[in-house]
Amino acid sequence: MTTVAVPTDRHFITAWSAVSPYGLESADYARGVTADVAADAGDGSRAVPVPDGHAGEQACLVPGFEVREVLGRAGTRTMDRATGLAVTAVRELFDEASRARRPVPVGTGTALVLATTLGSAQSQHDFAHASFTGEKPYDVPAQYMPNVLMNCPAAASAIRFGLKGPNTTLAGGRPSGLLALGYARRLLAAGRAERVLVGAVEEYSPSRSWIEHHTRAADETPGPLGEGCALLLVEPGNGIPAGRTALAELLAVDARVDVDDRLATTAEACVRAALAAAGVEAPDVWAAVAGGLTGRTGHVETALLRRLFGPEATDRVHVHTHIGDTAAASTTFQLAALLATAKGDPTSHGRPAVITSIDRDGSVACAVVRLLGEET
């Protein structure tokens, strides 16, 4: 059996969780995204009608997700949906690690880096609405003041689980999850944390739905919105406890912005720079997973990946058709789907894989990982 050398200055994904439209557990997500799309109901997604959205809207919701039912009544009175999803994803990752008798330490050594578009758009909307409709303009629900801040999901997770290390909320549009990975790497490289939980959260809410509705380009043919929280545990090579398996090595992250209206050129430069930094040749890439935007912008991305890596690599992993558009959380869900798919396919072992994302405003990002398989 191959032994994967684990040097000290490299970073590895050693666990993940995904609270998704397939359910709360990573096993639910893995089963869902690796199933044949045709085996699913209807159009292959988990979309259900949402009465508060725009006319006829469907969305991929985390099934039956009610914060207090999932997390209990203690300490959850003011938790909004985004916060509840994030707290649940942390719980799931910790619980699964504990079941495998490899608990994740909490305290000052553990950082949480969470990407999001706005936190809870609905909380912000409701709070402001109260100011405009209350008897007095200051008749706002003060207990929800923390919820209007973007850092509420990360901060509430820290309180719930005693995460006293760096606790950072990052907004970066659709590539947010990859920017968060880059940020997490800087924390680890500078010795500011021993391990980082890094991922992203996005809630479905009528407010988010309307914002997304008005933000899309005219040429997009969007699928339903999705929601959830996906998290990766990233540890330096010398920090992986005995028995915990490195699932993938994080080789490179590149992010940049198209500033000259040459999106295809910028995207290709980004992907090639990430490959070069990773020391990876395009033909070796086992899977390339795109960000899922439709329309001209999305086409630039899918065409680039197909040209660089071929249809076999670009067709291996399916995400967005299953769980909907998870916006700021999309890239972390892409990574989780990649890991889930690779686990069931021995041809992935040792091969590099690519995650990309492009946003409407010209942000592009690319991460390169090496899939290590699960040797247990």
Add this chain to the structure above:
Amino acid sequence: MTARRVVLTGIGVLSSIGNGVTEFTRGLREGRCGAGPITRFDSTGFRRQLAHEVHDFTPSQWVRHTPAEQLGRATQFSVAAARMAVSDAGLDPADLRERPGLVTVGTTDGEADALDRLVEAQANGTVPADLDPVAVGRLAAHRLALAVVRELRLSRAVPSVLGTACAAGNYAVGDGYDAVRSGEADWALVGGADALTRRTFAGFHRLGLVASDRCRPFDADREGLLTAEGAGVLVLEDLESARARGARVYAELLGYGLNCDAHHPTAPHTDSVAQVMRLALADAGVKPEEVDLISAHGTGTPTNDVTEIRAVRQVFGDRPPRTVALKSMLGHTMGAASALGAAASALALAHGFVPPTVNHRTTDPECAVDCVPNHAVDADLRVVVNNGLAFGGNNAAVVLGRHQES
């Protein structure tokens, strides 16, 4: 690889006491207070009527490649402060263009002002389907960094917005520090920006944390904070490249620390605040007794000031260094606050003075520090610690040192 030394070579500022580094410096020295009546939103019906607003701001002066109405006010601030900082550093954006860099902007509210206006339209009967798409397009928080990259055409920059509430500016400074120090980035534009928002004003108002006249940190009669708007953006680069181009260096960034209380959604935690200062000092390789000045978070609320000064005493003992609260002059600029604090710290180091804590009458015995009341003093400073605390227990402290060419 040897870690590089990181220096601060450019400052861009928008604040209620002046825009641009020259006016800002003058304001700090004179101890100006930027409080005034609220004009940014209709404050009818609120019991408190004051805030710190940015005046004489013309978006079209700074936003050149994008129709200005596509950017919310906080994003316009961010772009303006970034342009000021680059120019102040003696750089042309083209100098940064092809080199890997970071644009990291901290914010509390992002474009909440834009959301407030949409919500108001809805409250007045506009249905969601008819919301103004241009206005909706302003909302996404990440645009505070993205707009800087697009406006300055920084084709190798990584754009991130950090939403760590009222400590976000220091988080951004710290991220830039790590990236430049390790060599991942050749340069970083870092800081924070927030515009005045009704939502946040209403929230602090409801919590009873807004002062009736002035923000008086560490004062026995302090009532609370005044919400504010502003932006601070800093140019960070490594010392060698700054030397090579003959740049003026305001200060060296010596290190930073960040942690999370994991304790309470709104109340700061003394031990954790002490710990973040210890982390920052250890990172900087500085002993507590070597610190000449603390730029406190200093909101002027009863709880914050007591907690923060207790933490200061835990770290620095019974004779802590001078500890000033810029929010007495600037108001609470939210995500910009600790970025403006870092800018002021660098200016204090470069020009040899301590900005005062204005509006001060009697120091609260529970906040017994020399807060340099009301008048700036000249001082030979070597090391300054700049604190940022936030709802959610997100703390970050940055350590800056005087730069002297040997």
